[in-house]
Amino acid sequence: MQEYFENIIETLQENIRELSMEIDNPIVFSELAVKLSLDTLSELKKYVLEHSFQNIEDEIWFFKNIKPKILSKLIYHNSVFRIETKKPNGGEKIIRKYYEAQLAKLKNYFENNLEFYKYYRTGNTFLDDHYFVRGKYDIKLSLDTYFFESDHSFTTSHDYKVAKIIANDQLQVYLENELTNLYKTHSREEKELLLSGLKWTAPKVSLIELLYALHADGVFNNGAVELKEIAESFEKIFNIDLGQFHRVFLEIRIRKSSKTKFLDNLKETLIKRMDDADEN
Numbered sequence: 619m620q621e622y623f624e625n626i627i628e629t630l631q632e633n634i635r636e637l638s639m640e641i642d643n644p645i646v647f648s649e650l651a652v653k654l655s656l657d658t659l660s661e662l663k664k665y666v667l668e669h670s671f672q673n674i675e676d677e678i679w680f681f682k683n684i685k686p687k688i689l690s691k692l693i694y695h696n697s698v699f700r701i702e703t704k705k706p707n708g709g710e711k712i713i714r715k716y717y718e719a720q721l722a723k724l725k726n727y728f729e730n731n732l733e734f735y736k737y738y739r740t741g742n743t744f745l746d747d748h749y750f751v752r753g754k755y756d757i758k759l760s761l762d763t764y765f766f767e768s769d770h771s772f773t774t775s776h777d778y779k780v781a782k783i784i785a786n787d788q789l790q791v792y793l794e795n796e797l798t799n800l801y802k803t804h805s806r807e808e809k810e811l812l813l814s815g816l817k818w819t820a821p822k823v824s825l826i827e828l829l830y831a832l833h834a835d836g837v838f839n840n841g842a843v844e845l846k847e848i849a850e851s852f853e854k855i856f857n858i859d860l861g862q863f864h865r866v867f868l869e870i871r872i873r874k875s876s877k878t879k880f881l882d883n884l885k886e887t888l889i890k891r892m893d894d895a896d897e898n
Contacts, residue, residue, distance in 0.1 A: 619669060619676075623662075623684045630658045630688060632874065634695075639823040639869055648699035655692035662688060663772045674751060681750040681777040689777070690784035697789050714800055717793050724786050724793075734779055749776035799859060818856035824880035825852060826863045827870060831881055 634651050641647040662685065671677040701720055706712055728735060737745065748754050755775035764778050818825050829852060832838065833845050849860050860866075876882055 622665065623680070626658060626662060627684070627687055630654060630691065634691065635869055636873055636875065639866070639873065640821050642822050644698060645702045648695040648702065651695035652692060652699060655688060655695060659688050659692060663769075667771060674747065677752070678746045678750040681752075681774045682746065682780060685772075685777050686781035686784055689781035690788070693781055693785035694788045694792075697785065698792060701793075710800055714797060717797050717800070721790065721793050724790055727782070727786060731779065734776065735783065738780060738783060750774045799861075816856055818858045820880075822858065822860065823866055823870065825856065825858065826860060826866045827878065827880045828884075829860075829863065830867055830870075831878075 633654050637647060637650055637654070641650070666680070671680065706716055748756055752770060752772075752774055768778070829845070829849055833843075833848055838848060849863055852858070853860055870877060873879075
């Protein structure tokens with residue numbers, strides 16, 4: 619049972635990682651990630667309802683550690699989708715104020731659930747048989763309305779709160795990154811660094827794949843140039859922020875599909891164009 623749970627989490631994480639490498643639009647990406655999370659959660663529920671836990675300890679472990687990891691992905695990506703679809707049109711100040719308001723909501727949730735945050739963060743277990751066993755709940759233990767509307771055959775009083783904590787941690791990082799990127803973009807515009815009329819419209823991961831290929835082949839300055847310098851030039855030429863491109867490259871290296879997906883497709887497209895030109 620434990621191996622099944624670990625595999626289903628790993629598969630979901632891998633599928634979402636693959637998705638993130640192909641889609642840069644946060645709204646499109648989060649919508650698809652929500653669907654993946656829902657499908658995985660549905661599969662997990664079916665398995666749990668068909669296979670009984672051997673004891674209370676196994677049930678507590680599942681609802682405290684396994685289900686929240688998957689549910690948190692649903693909460694996180696749904697939150698990103700909601701935030702991005704409701705983001706106002708306007709300048710840097712308006713959008714900054716909007717993101718800061720979203721961060722304030724996370725802080726409010728933390729303050730309203732401070733006691734449980736302390737319990738969970740410090741690794742306490744003395745209330746686990748109330749928090750993470752189905753059919754046991756105490757309305758005095760700060761329950762979310764979500765609990766009363768959920769299917770109690772697959773829900774305990776606090777598994778959602780754990781998932782919410784995990785999701786909020788990720789959401790805080792997302793919002794802080796967006797604020798940082800907002801500042802960088804605004805600064806670039808003020809300093810007129812975006813000199814090119816070209817804009818890279820393919821997935822960012824494709825440009826990073828190309829970047830590494832060109833650097834590996836030493837096509838610039840007879841190979842005597844740092845990867846970072848090429849990346850910075852690409853950012854200026856193609857009006858794009860490559861961000862942590864080293865991290866993206868690591869994900870390219872471990873993806874299950876072709877490691878050179880963009881380059882392979884580029885080759886096929888060019889050959890097709892040559893063949894079409896020969897026929898004309």
